[in-house]
Amino acid sequence: MTFNIYDFTSFNQWIDKGLNSIMSPTWALVTEWVIIGVVFLLFYAVVGLFLVYAERKVCAFMQNRVGPNRVGPYGIFQTIADFIKLLMKELVYIKDSDKLLFNIAPFIVIIASFMALSAVPFAKGLHAIDFDIGILYVIAVSSLGVVGILLAGWSSNNKYSLIGAIRSGAQIVSYELSVGLSLLTIIVLAGTMQFSEIVEMQRNGWFIFKGHIPAVIAFVIFLIASTAETNRGPFDLAEAESELTAGFHTEYSGIKFAFFFLAEYMNMFLVASIAATVFWGGWMPFHISGWEGFNHIMDYIPPFVWYVGKTGFIIWLMMLFKWTFPRLRIDQLLTLEWKYLLPINLVNILVMAFLVLMHWHF
Amino acid sequence: MKEIINLPVSKIEEEEYHINMGPQHPSTHGVLRLVVSLQGEMVKSLKPHCGYIHRGIEKMCEKDTYPQLIHLTDRIDYLSAHINNHAVCLLVEKALEIEVPERVKYIRTIMDELARIQSHQLWWSSFGMDLGGLTCFFYGLRDREMILDIWEETTGSRFLQSYNCPGGVMQDLHPNFQKRVHAFIKTFKKKIKDYDRILSGNVIFEQRSQGVGMLSKEDAISYGVTGPSGRGSGWSCDIRKNEPYSMYGQVQFNEVLRYGCDTYSRYMVRMQEMHESMNIIEQLIDNIPAGDYSAKMKAVIKLPAGEYYQKVESARGELGLYVVSDGNKTPYRMKFRTPSFSNLSVLDHISRGMKIADLVAIGASLDLVIPDIDR
Numbered sequence: 001m002t003f004n005i006y007d008f009t010s011f012n013q014w015i016d017k018g019l020n021s022i023m024s025p026t027w028a029l030v031t032e033w034v035i036i037g038v039v040f041l042l043f044y045a046v047v048g049l050f051l052v053y054a055e056r057k058v059c060a061f062m063q064n065r066v067g068p069n070r071v072g073p074y075g076i077f078q079t080i081a082d083f084i085k086l087l088m089k090e091l092v093y094i095k096d097s098d099k100l101l102f103n104i105a106p107f108i109v110i111i112a113s114f115m116a117l118s119a120v121p122f123a124k125g126l127h128a129i130d131f132d133i134g135i136l137y138v139i140a141v142s143s144l145g146v147v148g149i150l151l152a153g154w155s156s157n158n159k160y161s162l163i164g165a166i167r168s169g170a171q172i173v174s175y176e177l178s179v180g181l182s183l184l185t186i187i188v189l190a191g192t193m194q195f196s197e198i199v200e201m202q203r204n205g206w207f208i209f210k211g212h213i214p215a216v217i218a219f220v221i222f223l224i225a226s227t228a229e230t231n232r233g234p235f236d237l238a239e240a241e242s243e244l245t246a247g248f249h250t251e252y253s254g255i256k257f258a259f260f261f262l263a264e265y266m267n268m269f270l271v272a273s274i275a276a277t278v279f280w281g282g283w284m285p286f287h288i289s290g291w292e293g294f295n296h297i298m299d300y301i302p303p304f305v306w307y308v309g310k311t312g313f314i315i316w317l318m319m320l321f322k323w324t325f326p327r328l329r330i331d332q333l334l335t336l337e338w339k340y341l342l343p344i345n346l347v348n349i350l351v352m353a354f355l356v357l358m359h360w361h362f
Numbered sequence: 363m364k365e366i367i368n369l370p371v372s373k374i375e376e377e378e379y380h381i382n383m384g385p386q387h388p389s390t391h392g393v394l395r396l397v398v399s400l401q402g403e404m405v406k407s408l409k410p411h412c413g414y415i416h417r418g419i420e421k422m423c424e425k426d427t428y429p430q431l432i433h434l435t436d437r438i439d440y441l442s443a444h445i446n447n448h449a450v451c452l453l454v455e456k457a458l459e460i461e462v463p464e465r466v467k468y469i470r471t472i473m474d475e476l477a478r479i480q481s482h483q484l485w486w487s488s489f490g491m492d493l494g495g496l497t498c499f500f501y502g503l504r505d506r507e508m509i510l511d512i513w514e515e516t517t518g519s520r521f522l523q524s525y526n527c528p529g530g531v532m533q534d535l536h537p538n539f540q541k542r543v544h545a546f547i548k549t550f551k552k553k554i555k556d557y558d559r560i561l562s563g564n565v566i567f568e569q570r571s572q573g574v575g576m577l578s579k580e581d582a583i584s585y586g587v588t589g590p591s592g593r594g595s596g597w598s599c600d601i602r603k604n605e606p607y608s609m610y611g612q613v614q615f616n617e618v619l620r621y622g623c624d625t626y627s628r629y630m631v632r633m634q635e636m637h638e639s640m641n642i643i644e645q646l647i648d649n650i651p652a653g654d655y656s657a658k659m660k661a662v663i664k665l666p667a668g669e670y671y672q673k674v675e676s677a678r679g680e681l682g683l684y685v686v687s688d689g690n691k692t693p694y695r696m697k698f699r700t701p702s703f704s705n706l707s708v709l710d711h712i713s714r715g716m717k718i719a720d721l722v723a724i725g726a727s728l729d730l731v732i733p734d735i736d737r
Binding site: 062160234242323325329330332 | 379381387388389403490491492493494495496497499500501504560561564566567569570717718719720722
């Protein structure tokens, strides 16, 4: 076995071979599924906990505060302590609420983000499923989350929750268009929807540089629209703390609330991953075609580090503007989407198609 | 379409639903309950229900002597506690025809303006928070801390000072006072630019506040919306300017007026007022005359029988104090005309037809303090 942090393909093949040699192919496959599931769950929990901690530190940095610094060194165990607290809290059942939908809703939200994450390439060969329609799959699955939010708001038997859910329905359905169209701009450039190929095509330059201005515009639109889609500030109308107390999850407590909370951060991680993969080359190191020496040095940094660095940078951007901007109003939010982002996006795709036709891209 | 037009009014009203904003709600800043009638997100009407923090301060004042009831006035509008105290002292001094030393006037005016600045700072913080900009809250509180420290040093208390007493102030200024006020003004003049950068100039903020909650000058006058909220509608209602008391007649300052009538104007009036307050303090702080910090007062203060009225400009508007005395050491009847109560009354009028998010912004722009409403 050759464990290589630059390429996980041989490592995966080694596990596959090893499992197949000790059990029948069917059981080997099932075991692999279980292993992948467990690894993802662990990854999910670790990333969620880390992001909550990171958000607290970033927001403390923005707000002249210190942030968590009591539990463990630099407060790194604060989120774990909070998670344990949430686990032990009582699950409050609301009178006259729709019990079934009320209980299902958090799972739908978290499963949607979980499923979408499975298509993301983390490093070379570190890829749960490599669909040939990867982007379409991610868009389709991640938009399932809104069903959970709508159900949560509807079944809570609370008017604040309902308003929050309806807002979020209008918001996510609208911004889904912009997310889809801005990704489509890059698909026009790449000519494929498969994540592994998209990453591979950025070997000699990331798409944000290759695609000239249309790619930059698409990235900015994607960043705005995906922030709206994940219900984060300044588009956190579904929660709108100062208006609707906590919006769609007002009535949730304990671990169910934690699910919504975790799903928000996982969605943020997901959209940052997609943005990093599609626009910034995913795990692909920074290459400039022609500069062989420079490219060679860049290759020494492991792909996973590149991926985490890019994703982290985009998450950091999203956190910065969450803690800077005031919240939009629902009509302004929809105006932004339908009157500005969508027309710009449509024109942008045409420009990009023209660029590709004329071979003006790098 | 025809069916909808022919529906009886009661049927249309069934489309509405009510939500209770408060008594526990993040953006009512206290225990105010607004029964909001909504159609979708649109506010059709709202009904404020007061009284959740009613403590009967007016009644309690009837059994307290004048020096004692100063401590109760702190609790009306806790953010301009010093100004409330000032009003009582002015009233008592007017009734007894006592001339207070110049030094006292200077101290009171400076303290009033510090109170106004810190009140506006806290208002700005919560305004930002109500609009979803959580960072504003910490910026405002950070700078407010400096004023609280100044107060702690001189008055011994950070929040409810009860520093004024009939005839003067409780004790003399701390030797560090002038130095620290200078330091505060120097710092805050830099920091207030941050306020503008993070909120005032923001596109989202301008969209959220411009043209929202239109309060015409006529409405402001007829509802009695005083203070910065009224001045945002172009109504010149600054008592410091119109009926000067203490040192306000002798300092140069502008009455901040805006004619936009919307949330943005009310916001800008307060932002500008902080500059004006600093301007007033700068004129006074270096010239505080030496002398007594209190006039000679009798041990027992008895107001001559009669009716007295004194109004001052608190951070929220006109604070009126009406006292009926029967010649005893306690007032026969005491009535506060609190600015927040009148300002709340206009909320229904100006938020009709607006969204819920606008209602929150309008409520924040009126700068309501709930204990000031309920007393």
